[in-house]
Amino acid sequence: MFATRIAATAALTLLVAAPALAYDSHDFTTTASTAGTTAYIVGEHNKDDFEAAHDFAHNQQFALQREAAAGGGEHVAALAELLGTDDDRAFGRWMQSHYGALYPDQPAQANLVDRIVSLQRG
Structure with a gap:
């Protein structure tokens, strides 16, 4: 579990630092679920953490949206933890x-x- 967290933190840290790429919102919407799941699991992340992150994002969607607009908050920090990053402010x-x-x-x-x-996988 600890090694998984370290790998997840390293991967997410590298991906957070990646520049934004242009995207087609229609293509993005239809492929994000498959791409996200594949990228997360291929990156040797814990599937249970990924499912927990999905559930949290679904149940806390409005708080996460509000805090994303503001650039952070306790829900964003919790999601960052579920995704394995230590730098919730970044x-x-x-x-x-x-x-x-x-x-x-x-x-x-x-x-x-x-x-x-x-988005982070580009």
């Missing part, structure tokens, strides 16, 4: 800078966690 700033992609004008079909992973 994660909050990343969510704020990618807010438009994470929360498109048209309701996204993919879970927030899948959208995060998909």
Whole structure:
């Protein structure tokens, strides 16, 4: 579990630092779920943590959206922990800078966690 957390933290830290890429919101919505799940599991993350992150993002969607717009908060910090990153402030700033992609004008079909992973994988 500890090794998984270290690997997850390293992977997420590298991905958070990656620059934003242009995306097609229609393509993004349809592929984010599959891409997010695949990328997370291939990165040797704990599937239970990934499922817990999905559940948390679903149940706390409005608080996460509000805090993403603000650049952080306790819900964003909790999501960062579930995703295995130690720097929840950097994660909050990343969510704020990618807010438009994470929360498109048209309701996204993919879970927030899948959208995060998909954006970070480029």
